[in-house]
Amino acid sequence: MKKRTFLVFIIFLFLAGCGEENSSKDNKEDEDPKETETTVEQSTQDEKSKLALTHIRGGLYIESDVEYDSDLSKINITVTEEEYINLIKPIILSTHDLEDWEGLVVDPILTASGTILENVSEGYTIDFKYMEGNEEVLLLSIKDGEILYNLADEFNEEPVRDVAHMTESEMTEEILTILRESYEGEMEVSYDEENSTFILLPISEDLKDAIVSMVLHTEVADAWNEHVVKNTVGLSESISTLQDHTLVIANPSNPELYVLAVYNGVVMYNVTDDY
Known part of the structure:
Protein backbone atom coordinates (compact mmCIF):
# COMPACT_ATOMS: atom_id res chain seq x y z
CA MET A 1 0.00 0.00 0.00
CA LYS A 2 2.82 2.32 0.90
CA LYS A 3 4.62 1.44 -2.34
CA ARG A 4 1.50 2.24 -4.39
CA THR A 5 1.03 5.55 -2.56
CA PHE A 6 4.68 6.46 -3.12
CA LEU A 7 4.42 5.55 -6.82
CA VAL A 8 1.29 7.68 -7.25
CA PHE A 9 3.13 10.60 -5.57
CA ILE A 10 6.10 10.23 -7.93
CA ILE A 11 3.81 10.15 -10.97
CA PHE A 12 2.05 13.27 -9.70
CA LEU A 13 5.35 15.15 -9.32
CA PHE A 14 6.40 14.08 -12.81
CA LEU A 15 3.16 15.24 -14.37
CA ALA A 16 3.30 18.51 -12.43
CA GLY A 17 6.85 19.09 -13.64
CA CYS A 18 5.82 18.46 -17.21
CA GLY A 19 2.96 20.85 -16.81
CA GLU A 20 5.29 23.59 -15.52
CA GLU A 21 7.73 22.95 -18.36
CA ASN A 22 4.96 23.10 -20.92
CA SER A 23 3.63 26.27 -19.28
CA SER A 24 7.10 27.79 -19.40
CA LYS A 25 7.41 26.86 -23.06
CA ASP A 26 3.98 28.32 -23.73
CA ASN A 27 4.97 31.58 -22.02
CA LYS A 28 8.12 31.80 -24.08
CA GLU A 29 6.14 31.10 -27.21
CA ASP A 30 3.70 33.85 -26.18
CA GLU A 31 6.52 36.44 -26.01
CA ASP A 32 6.61 38.67 -29.07
CA PRO A 33 10.14 38.55 -30.56
CA LYS A 34 9.51 41.92 -32.21
CA GLU A 35 8.71 43.45 -28.82
CA THR A 36 11.94 42.06 -27.37
CA GLU A 37 13.90 43.39 -30.35
CA THR A 38 12.28 46.82 -29.95
CA THR A 39 13.22 46.92 -26.25
CA VAL A 40 16.86 46.10 -27.09
CA GLU A 158 19.98 92.72 -47.01
CA PRO A 159 22.67 95.05 -48.36
CA VAL A 160 25.82 94.65 -46.31
CA ARG A 161 26.94 97.95 -44.84
CA ASP A 162 30.15 99.13 -46.48
CA VAL A 163 32.01 100.04 -43.29
CA ALA A 164 34.96 101.47 -45.17
CA HIS A 165 32.76 104.12 -46.80
CA MET A 166 30.43 104.94 -43.91
CA THR A 167 30.46 108.47 -42.54
CA GLU A 168 31.28 109.04 -38.88
CA SER A 169 27.64 109.76 -38.06
CA GLU A 170 26.53 106.57 -39.85
CA MET A 171 29.14 104.65 -37.90
CA THR A 172 27.88 106.13 -34.64
CA GLU A 173 24.29 105.19 -35.46
CA GLU A 174 25.43 101.68 -36.31
CA ILE A 175 27.11 101.31 -32.91
CA LEU A 176 24.09 102.78 -31.11
CA THR A 177 21.90 100.18 -32.81
CA ILE A 178 24.21 97.37 -31.73
CA LEU A 179 24.35 98.61 -28.13
CA ARG A 180 20.60 99.14 -27.87
CA GLU A 181 19.95 95.67 -29.25
CA SER A 182 22.49 94.16 -26.85
CA TYR A 183 21.22 95.93 -23.71
CA GLU A 184 17.51 96.15 -24.47
CA GLY A 185 15.55 96.32 -21.23
CA GLU A 186 18.72 96.58 -19.14
CA MET A 187 20.53 99.79 -20.13
CA GLU A 188 19.56 103.09 -21.68
CA VAL A 189 22.13 104.00 -24.35
CA SER A 190 23.16 107.53 -25.31
CA TYR A 191 26.10 109.17 -27.08
CA ASP A 192 28.32 112.04 -25.98
CA GLU A 193 29.56 113.33 -29.33
CA GLU A 194 32.05 115.80 -27.83
CA ASN A 195 33.94 113.02 -26.04
CA SER A 196 33.13 110.17 -28.47
CA THR A 197 31.64 108.29 -25.54
CA PHE A 198 28.77 105.83 -25.48
CA ILE A 199 27.01 105.98 -22.12
CA LEU A 200 25.15 103.01 -20.68
CA LEU A 201 22.73 103.89 -17.88
CA PRO A 202 21.25 100.88 -16.03
CA ILE A 203 17.44 100.93 -16.01
CA SER A 204 16.48 97.42 -14.88
CA GLU A 205 15.94 97.24 -11.13
CA ASP A 206 18.00 94.06 -10.78
CA LEU A 207 20.98 95.61 -12.54
CA LYS A 208 20.70 98.88 -10.60
CA ASP A 209 20.54 97.02 -7.30
CA ALA A 210 23.52 94.89 -8.28
CA ILE A 211 25.64 97.94 -9.15
CA VAL A 212 24.68 99.84 -5.99
CA SER A 213 25.42 96.73 -3.95
CA MET A 214 28.75 96.30 -5.72
CA VAL A 215 29.74 99.89 -5.00
CA LEU A 216 28.86 99.55 -1.32
CA HIS A 217 30.07 96.00 -0.70
CA THR A 218 33.45 94.90 -1.95
CA GLU A 219 32.64 91.18 -1.61
CA VAL A 220 30.67 91.20 -4.88
CA ALA A 221 33.58 92.64 -6.86
CA ASP A 222 34.51 89.22 -8.29
CA ALA A 223 31.04 88.73 -9.76
CA TRP A 224 31.16 92.26 -11.18
CA ASN A 225 34.50 91.65 -12.88
CA GLU A 226 33.52 88.19 -14.12
CA HIS A 227 30.23 89.19 -15.71
CA VAL A 228 29.68 92.91 -16.31
CA VAL A 229 33.27 93.97 -16.94
CA LYS A 230 34.16 90.98 -19.11
CA ASN A 231 30.99 91.31 -21.22
CA THR A 232 31.46 95.07 -21.69
CA VAL A 233 35.09 94.61 -22.74
CA GLY A 234 34.06 91.93 -25.27
CA LEU A 235 31.38 94.15 -26.79
CA SER A 236 33.75 97.13 -26.89
CA GLU A 237 36.34 95.04 -28.72
CA SER A 238 33.74 94.06 -31.31
CA ILE A 239 32.57 97.58 -32.09
CA SER A 240 36.12 98.98 -32.06
CA THR A 241 36.37 97.62 -35.62
CA LEU A 242 33.80 100.27 -36.57
CA GLN A 243 35.00 103.28 -34.62
CA ASP A 244 37.38 104.38 -31.89
CA HIS A 245 35.22 104.96 -28.85
CA THR A 246 34.88 104.98 -25.08
CA LEU A 247 32.14 102.86 -23.54
CA VAL A 248 31.08 103.73 -19.99
CA ILE A 249 28.54 102.44 -17.49
CA ALA A 250 27.05 105.18 -15.35
CA ASN A 251 26.29 104.84 -11.66
CA PRO A 252 22.46 104.62 -11.48
CA SER A 253 22.51 106.48 -8.16
CA ASN A 254 24.52 109.34 -9.69
CA PRO A 255 24.70 109.24 -13.52
CA GLU A 256 27.44 111.88 -13.50
CA LEU A 257 29.77 109.24 -12.06
CA TYR A 258 30.95 106.16 -13.92
CA VAL A 259 31.52 102.68 -12.49
CA LEU A 260 33.30 101.39 -15.61
CA ALA A 261 35.06 102.96 -18.60
CA VAL A 262 36.42 100.95 -21.53
CA TYR A 263 38.34 102.35 -24.50
CA ASN A 264 38.45 100.10 -27.58
CA GLY A 265 38.29 96.96 -25.44
CA VAL A 266 40.76 98.17 -22.79
CA VAL A 267 39.56 98.95 -19.25
CA MET A 268 40.50 102.51 -18.39
CA TYR A 269 38.59 102.70 -15.11
CA ASN A 270 36.88 100.15 -12.90
CA VAL A 271 35.23 101.21 -9.66
CA THR A 272 36.66 98.11 -7.96
CA ASP A 273 40.12 99.63 -8.43
CA ASP A 274 39.20 102.09 -5.68
CA TYR A 275 38.79 99.37 -3.07
Missing part, protein backbone atom coordinates in the same frame (compact mmCIF):
# COMPACT_ATOMS: atom_id res chain seq x y z
CA GLU A 41 16.93 48.69 -29.86
CA GLN A 42 15.41 51.33 -27.56
CA SER A 43 18.00 50.56 -24.88
CA THR A 44 20.78 50.84 -27.46
CA GLN A 45 19.35 54.12 -28.77
CA ASP A 46 19.16 55.56 -25.25
CA GLU A 47 22.79 54.64 -24.66
CA LYS A 48 23.81 56.26 -27.94
CA SER A 49 21.89 59.43 -27.06
CA LYS A 50 23.60 59.66 -23.68
CA LEU A 51 26.98 59.14 -25.35
CA ALA A 52 26.20 61.86 -27.92
CA LEU A 53 25.26 64.30 -25.14
CA THR A 54 28.46 63.41 -23.28
CA HIS A 55 30.52 64.29 -26.37
CA ILE A 56 28.68 67.62 -26.74
CA ARG A 57 28.93 68.65 -23.09
CA GLY A 58 32.55 67.56 -22.85
CA GLY A 59 33.74 69.32 -25.99
CA LEU A 60 31.73 72.54 -25.96
CA TYR A 61 33.73 75.49 -24.65
CA ILE A 62 30.74 77.86 -24.70
CA GLU A 63 28.45 78.05 -21.64
CA SER A 64 25.16 76.56 -22.87
CA ASP A 65 22.05 74.60 -21.95
CA VAL A 66 22.10 71.24 -23.76
CA GLU A 67 18.91 69.21 -24.19
CA TYR A 68 17.95 66.17 -26.28
CA ASP A 69 14.70 65.76 -28.23
CA SER A 70 14.30 61.98 -28.60
CA ASP A 71 11.37 62.28 -31.02
CA LEU A 72 13.50 64.19 -33.54
CA SER A 73 16.94 62.78 -32.58
CA LYS A 74 17.93 66.41 -32.10
CA ILE A 75 20.42 67.99 -29.70
CA ASN A 76 19.41 71.56 -28.82
CA ILE A 77 22.27 73.81 -27.69
CA THR A 78 21.11 77.16 -26.29
CA VAL A 79 23.99 79.55 -25.58
CA THR A 80 23.83 81.26 -22.16
CA GLU A 81 27.28 82.87 -22.13
CA GLU A 82 26.70 86.62 -22.46
CA GLU A 83 30.28 87.34 -23.52
CA TYR A 84 29.93 84.96 -26.47
CA ILE A 85 26.53 86.40 -27.44
CA ASN A 86 28.00 89.90 -27.37
CA LEU A 87 30.71 88.75 -29.78
CA ILE A 88 28.32 87.38 -32.39
CA LYS A 89 25.63 90.07 -32.18
CA PRO A 90 27.65 92.73 -34.05
CA ILE A 91 28.26 90.18 -36.82
CA ILE A 92 24.53 89.53 -37.11
CA LEU A 93 23.44 93.16 -36.79
CA SER A 94 26.10 94.96 -38.74
CA THR A 95 29.52 93.79 -39.82
CA HIS A 96 28.57 90.48 -41.46
CA ASP A 97 32.16 89.32 -41.01
CA LEU A 98 31.88 85.78 -42.37
CA GLU A 99 35.41 84.84 -41.34
CA ASP A 100 34.64 85.57 -37.68
CA TRP A 101 31.27 83.85 -38.06
CA GLU A 102 32.92 80.67 -39.33
CA GLY A 103 35.34 80.61 -36.40
CA LEU A 104 32.84 81.49 -33.68
CA VAL A 105 29.74 79.63 -34.84
CA VAL A 106 30.23 77.14 -37.69
CA ASP A 107 33.57 75.47 -36.89
CA PRO A 108 32.84 74.35 -33.28
CA ILE A 109 29.43 72.90 -34.14
CA LEU A 110 30.70 71.18 -37.30
CA THR A 111 33.43 69.61 -35.17
CA ALA A 112 30.88 68.43 -32.59
CA SER A 113 28.66 66.92 -35.30
CA GLY A 114 31.63 65.15 -36.88
CA THR A 115 32.68 63.72 -33.51
CA ILE A 116 29.20 62.28 -32.91
CA LEU A 117 29.04 60.84 -36.44
CA GLU A 118 32.45 59.19 -36.00
CA ASN A 119 32.14 57.94 -32.42
CA VAL A 120 28.41 57.39 -31.83
CA SER A 121 26.08 57.10 -34.81
CA GLU A 122 24.54 58.92 -37.74
CA GLY A 123 21.15 60.62 -37.69
CA TYR A 124 21.71 63.28 -35.00
CA THR A 125 20.78 66.89 -35.72
CA ILE A 126 22.37 69.73 -33.72
CA ASP A 127 20.53 73.05 -33.41
CA PHE A 128 22.71 75.90 -32.12
CA LYS A 129 20.87 79.01 -30.89
CA TYR A 130 20.52 81.72 -28.26
CA MET A 131 17.62 83.58 -26.67
CA GLU A 132 16.83 87.18 -27.61
CA GLY A 133 14.38 88.06 -24.85
CA ASN A 134 11.72 85.35 -25.12
CA GLU A 135 12.51 84.58 -28.74
CA GLU A 136 14.85 81.86 -30.00
CA VAL A 137 17.43 82.87 -32.61
CA LEU A 138 18.65 79.85 -34.58
CA LEU A 139 22.27 80.32 -35.61
CA LEU A 140 23.09 76.97 -37.14
CA SER A 141 21.56 73.53 -37.74
CA ILE A 142 23.76 70.57 -38.70
CA LYS A 143 23.09 66.87 -39.29
CA ASP A 144 25.87 64.31 -39.76
CA GLY A 145 28.38 67.02 -40.60
CA GLU A 146 26.11 68.62 -43.22
CA ILE A 147 24.79 72.18 -42.71
CA LEU A 148 20.99 72.29 -42.89
CA TYR A 149 20.67 75.98 -41.93
CA ASN A 150 23.15 78.79 -41.43
CA LEU A 151 21.99 82.24 -40.34
CA ALA A 152 24.89 83.70 -42.33
CA ASP A 153 23.08 82.70 -45.52
CA GLU A 154 20.55 85.43 -44.71
CA PHE A 155 23.21 88.12 -44.41
CA ASN A 156 23.15 88.70 -48.15
CA GLU A 157 19.38 89.17 -48.21
Whole structure:
Protein backbone atom coordinates (compact mmCIF):
# COMPACT_ATOMS: atom_id res chain seq x y z
CA MET A 1 0.00 0.00 0.00
CA LYS A 2 2.82 2.32 0.90
CA LYS A 3 4.62 1.44 -2.34
CA ARG A 4 1.50 2.24 -4.39
CA THR A 5 1.03 5.55 -2.56
CA PHE A 6 4.68 6.46 -3.12
CA LEU A 7 4.42 5.55 -6.82
CA VAL A 8 1.29 7.68 -7.25
CA PHE A 9 3.13 10.60 -5.57
CA ILE A 10 6.10 10.23 -7.93
CA ILE A 11 3.81 10.15 -10.97
CA PHE A 12 2.05 13.27 -9.70
CA LEU A 13 5.35 15.15 -9.32
CA PHE A 14 6.40 14.08 -12.81
CA LEU A 15 3.16 15.24 -14.37
CA ALA A 16 3.30 18.51 -12.43
CA GLY A 17 6.85 19.09 -13.64
CA CYS A 18 5.82 18.46 -17.21
CA GLY A 19 2.96 20.85 -16.81
CA GLU A 20 5.29 23.59 -15.52
CA GLU A 21 7.73 22.95 -18.36
CA ASN A 22 4.96 23.10 -20.92
CA SER A 23 3.63 26.27 -19.28
CA SER A 24 7.10 27.79 -19.40
CA LYS A 25 7.41 26.86 -23.06
CA ASP A 26 3.98 28.32 -23.73
CA ASN A 27 4.97 31.58 -22.02
CA LYS A 28 8.12 31.80 -24.08
CA GLU A 29 6.14 31.10 -27.21
CA ASP A 30 3.70 33.85 -26.18
CA GLU A 31 6.52 36.44 -26.01
CA ASP A 32 6.61 38.67 -29.07
CA PRO A 33 10.14 38.55 -30.56
CA LYS A 34 9.51 41.92 -32.21
CA GLU A 35 8.71 43.45 -28.82
CA THR A 36 11.94 42.06 -27.37
CA GLU A 37 13.90 43.39 -30.35
CA THR A 38 12.28 46.82 -29.95
CA THR A 39 13.22 46.92 -26.25
CA VAL A 40 16.86 46.10 -27.09
CA GLU A 41 16.93 48.69 -29.86
CA GLN A 42 15.41 51.33 -27.56
CA SER A 43 18.00 50.56 -24.88
CA THR A 44 20.78 50.84 -27.46
CA GLN A 45 19.35 54.12 -28.77
CA ASP A 46 19.16 55.56 -25.25
CA GLU A 47 22.79 54.64 -24.66
CA LYS A 48 23.81 56.26 -27.94
CA SER A 49 21.89 59.43 -27.06
CA LYS A 50 23.60 59.66 -23.68
CA LEU A 51 26.98 59.14 -25.35
CA ALA A 52 26.20 61.86 -27.92
CA LEU A 53 25.26 64.30 -25.14
CA THR A 54 28.46 63.41 -23.28
CA HIS A 55 30.52 64.29 -26.37
CA ILE A 56 28.68 67.62 -26.74
CA ARG A 57 28.93 68.65 -23.09
CA GLY A 58 32.55 67.56 -22.85
CA GLY A 59 33.74 69.32 -25.99
CA LEU A 60 31.73 72.54 -25.96
CA TYR A 61 33.73 75.49 -24.65
CA ILE A 62 30.74 77.86 -24.70
CA GLU A 63 28.45 78.05 -21.64
CA SER A 64 25.16 76.56 -22.87
CA ASP A 65 22.05 74.60 -21.95
CA VAL A 66 22.10 71.24 -23.76
CA GLU A 67 18.91 69.21 -24.19
CA TYR A 68 17.95 66.17 -26.28
CA ASP A 69 14.70 65.76 -28.23
CA SER A 70 14.30 61.98 -28.60
CA ASP A 71 11.37 62.28 -31.02
CA LEU A 72 13.50 64.19 -33.54
CA SER A 73 16.94 62.78 -32.58
CA LYS A 74 17.93 66.41 -32.10
CA ILE A 75 20.42 67.99 -29.70
CA ASN A 76 19.41 71.56 -28.82
CA ILE A 77 22.27 73.81 -27.69
CA THR A 78 21.11 77.16 -26.29
CA VAL A 79 23.99 79.55 -25.58
CA THR A 80 23.83 81.26 -22.16
CA GLU A 81 27.28 82.87 -22.13
CA GLU A 82 26.70 86.62 -22.46
CA GLU A 83 30.28 87.34 -23.52
CA TYR A 84 29.93 84.96 -26.47
CA ILE A 85 26.53 86.40 -27.44
CA ASN A 86 28.00 89.90 -27.37
CA LEU A 87 30.71 88.75 -29.78
CA ILE A 88 28.32 87.38 -32.39
CA LYS A 89 25.63 90.07 -32.18
CA PRO A 90 27.65 92.73 -34.05
CA ILE A 91 28.26 90.18 -36.82
CA ILE A 92 24.53 89.53 -37.11
CA LEU A 93 23.44 93.16 -36.79
CA SER A 94 26.10 94.96 -38.74
CA THR A 95 29.52 93.79 -39.82
CA HIS A 96 28.57 90.48 -41.46
CA ASP A 97 32.16 89.32 -41.01
CA LEU A 98 31.88 85.78 -42.37
CA GLU A 99 35.41 84.84 -41.34
CA ASP A 100 34.64 85.57 -37.68
CA TRP A 101 31.27 83.85 -38.06
CA GLU A 102 32.92 80.67 -39.33
CA GLY A 103 35.34 80.61 -36.40
CA LEU A 104 32.84 81.49 -33.68
CA VAL A 105 29.74 79.63 -34.84
CA VAL A 106 30.23 77.14 -37.69
CA ASP A 107 33.57 75.47 -36.89
CA PRO A 108 32.84 74.35 -33.28
CA ILE A 109 29.43 72.90 -34.14
CA LEU A 110 30.70 71.18 -37.30
CA THR A 111 33.43 69.61 -35.17
CA ALA A 112 30.88 68.43 -32.59
CA SER A 113 28.66 66.92 -35.30
CA GLY A 114 31.63 65.15 -36.88
CA THR A 115 32.68 63.72 -33.51
CA ILE A 116 29.20 62.28 -32.91
CA LEU A 117 29.04 60.84 -36.44
CA GLU A 118 32.45 59.19 -36.00
CA ASN A 119 32.14 57.94 -32.42
CA VAL A 120 28.41 57.39 -31.83
CA SER A 121 26.08 57.10 -34.81
CA GLU A 122 24.54 58.92 -37.74
CA GLY A 123 21.15 60.62 -37.69
CA TYR A 124 21.71 63.28 -35.00
CA THR A 125 20.78 66.89 -35.72
CA ILE A 126 22.37 69.73 -33.72
CA ASP A 127 20.53 73.05 -33.41
CA PHE A 128 22.71 75.90 -32.12
CA LYS A 129 20.87 79.01 -30.89
CA TYR A 130 20.52 81.72 -28.26
CA MET A 131 17.62 83.58 -26.67
CA GLU A 132 16.83 87.18 -27.61
CA GLY A 133 14.38 88.06 -24.85
CA ASN A 134 11.72 85.35 -25.12
CA GLU A 135 12.51 84.58 -28.74
CA GLU A 136 14.85 81.86 -30.00
CA VAL A 137 17.43 82.87 -32.61
CA LEU A 138 18.65 79.85 -34.58
CA LEU A 139 22.27 80.32 -35.61
CA LEU A 140 23.09 76.97 -37.14
CA SER A 141 21.56 73.53 -37.74
CA ILE A 142 23.76 70.57 -38.70
CA LYS A 143 23.09 66.87 -39.29
CA ASP A 144 25.87 64.31 -39.76
CA GLY A 145 28.38 67.02 -40.60
CA GLU A 146 26.11 68.62 -43.22
CA ILE A 147 24.79 72.18 -42.71
CA LEU A 148 20.99 72.29 -42.89
CA TYR A 149 20.67 75.98 -41.93
CA ASN A 150 23.15 78.79 -41.43
CA LEU A 151 21.99 82.24 -40.34
CA ALA A 152 24.89 83.70 -42.33
CA ASP A 153 23.08 82.70 -45.52
CA GLU A 154 20.55 85.43 -44.71
CA PHE A 155 23.21 88.12 -44.41
CA ASN A 156 23.15 88.70 -48.15
CA GLU A 157 19.38 89.17 -48.21
CA GLU A 158 19.98 92.72 -47.01
CA PRO A 159 22.67 95.05 -48.36
CA VAL A 160 25.82 94.65 -46.31
CA ARG A 161 26.94 97.95 -44.84
CA ASP A 162 30.15 99.13 -46.48
CA VAL A 163 32.01 100.04 -43.29
CA ALA A 164 34.96 101.47 -45.17
CA HIS A 165 32.76 104.12 -46.80
CA MET A 166 30.43 104.94 -43.91
CA THR A 167 30.46 108.47 -42.54
CA GLU A 168 31.28 109.04 -38.88
CA SER A 169 27.64 109.76 -38.06
CA GLU A 170 26.53 106.57 -39.85
CA MET A 171 29.14 104.65 -37.90
CA THR A 172 27.88 106.13 -34.64
CA GLU A 173 24.29 105.19 -35.46
CA GLU A 174 25.43 101.68 -36.31
CA ILE A 175 27.11 101.31 -32.91
CA LEU A 176 24.09 102.78 -31.11
CA THR A 177 21.90 100.18 -32.81
CA ILE A 178 24.21 97.37 -31.73
CA LEU A 179 24.35 98.61 -28.13
CA ARG A 180 20.60 99.14 -27.87
CA GLU A 181 19.95 95.67 -29.25
CA SER A 182 22.49 94.16 -26.85
CA TYR A 183 21.22 95.93 -23.71
CA GLU A 184 17.51 96.15 -24.47
CA GLY A 185 15.55 96.32 -21.23
CA GLU A 186 18.72 96.58 -19.14
CA MET A 187 20.53 99.79 -20.13
CA GLU A 188 19.56 103.09 -21.68
CA VAL A 189 22.13 104.00 -24.35
CA SER A 190 23.16 107.53 -25.31
CA TYR A 191 26.10 109.17 -27.08
CA ASP A 192 28.32 112.04 -25.98
CA GLU A 193 29.56 113.33 -29.33
CA GLU A 194 32.05 115.80 -27.83
CA ASN A 195 33.94 113.02 -26.04
CA SER A 196 33.13 110.17 -28.47
CA THR A 197 31.64 108.29 -25.54
CA PHE A 198 28.77 105.83 -25.48
CA ILE A 199 27.01 105.98 -22.12
CA LEU A 200 25.15 103.01 -20.68
CA LEU A 201 22.73 103.89 -17.88
CA PRO A 202 21.25 100.88 -16.03
CA ILE A 203 17.44 100.93 -16.01
CA SER A 204 16.48 97.42 -14.88
CA GLU A 205 15.94 97.24 -11.13
CA ASP A 206 18.00 94.06 -10.78
CA LEU A 207 20.98 95.61 -12.54
CA LYS A 208 20.70 98.88 -10.60
CA ASP A 209 20.54 97.02 -7.30
CA ALA A 210 23.52 94.89 -8.28
CA ILE A 211 25.64 97.94 -9.15
CA VAL A 212 24.68 99.84 -5.99
CA SER A 213 25.42 96.73 -3.95
CA MET A 214 28.75 96.30 -5.72
CA VAL A 215 29.74 99.89 -5.00
CA LEU A 216 28.86 99.55 -1.32
CA HIS A 217 30.07 96.00 -0.70
CA THR A 218 33.45 94.90 -1.95
CA GLU A 219 32.64 91.18 -1.61
CA VAL A 220 30.67 91.20 -4.88
CA ALA A 221 33.58 92.64 -6.86
CA ASP A 222 34.51 89.22 -8.29
CA ALA A 223 31.04 88.73 -9.76
CA TRP A 224 31.16 92.26 -11.18
CA ASN A 225 34.50 91.65 -12.88
CA GLU A 226 33.52 88.19 -14.12
CA HIS A 227 30.23 89.19 -15.71
CA VAL A 228 29.68 92.91 -16.31
CA VAL A 229 33.27 93.97 -16.94
CA LYS A 230 34.16 90.98 -19.11
CA ASN A 231 30.99 91.31 -21.22
CA THR A 232 31.46 95.07 -21.69
CA VAL A 233 35.09 94.61 -22.74
CA GLY A 234 34.06 91.93 -25.27
CA LEU A 235 31.38 94.15 -26.79
CA SER A 236 33.75 97.13 -26.89
CA GLU A 237 36.34 95.04 -28.72
CA SER A 238 33.74 94.06 -31.31
CA ILE A 239 32.57 97.58 -32.09
CA SER A 240 36.12 98.98 -32.06
CA THR A 241 36.37 97.62 -35.62
CA LEU A 242 33.80 100.27 -36.57
CA GLN A 243 35.00 103.28 -34.62
CA ASP A 244 37.38 104.38 -31.89
CA HIS A 245 35.22 104.96 -28.85
CA THR A 246 34.88 104.98 -25.08
CA LEU A 247 32.14 102.86 -23.54
CA VAL A 248 31.08 103.73 -19.99
CA ILE A 249 28.54 102.44 -17.49
CA ALA A 250 27.05 105.18 -15.35
CA ASN A 251 26.29 104.84 -11.66
CA PRO A 252 22.46 104.62 -11.48
CA SER A 253 22.51 106.48 -8.16
CA ASN A 254 24.52 109.34 -9.69
CA PRO A 255 24.70 109.24 -13.52
CA GLU A 256 27.44 111.88 -13.50
CA LEU A 257 29.77 109.24 -12.06
CA TYR A 258 30.95 106.16 -13.92
CA VAL A 259 31.52 102.68 -12.49
CA LEU A 260 33.30 101.39 -15.61
CA ALA A 261 35.06 102.96 -18.60
CA VAL A 262 36.42 100.95 -21.53
CA TYR A 263 38.34 102.35 -24.50
CA ASN A 264 38.45 100.10 -27.58
CA GLY A 265 38.29 96.96 -25.44
CA VAL A 266 40.76 98.17 -22.79
CA VAL A 267 39.56 98.95 -19.25
CA MET A 268 40.50 102.51 -18.39
CA TYR A 269 38.59 102.70 -15.11
CA ASN A 270 36.88 100.15 -12.90
CA VAL A 271 35.23 101.21 -9.66
CA THR A 272 36.66 98.11 -7.96
CA ASP A 273 40.12 99.63 -8.43
CA ASP A 274 39.20 102.09 -5.68
CA TYR A 275 38.79 99.37 -3.07
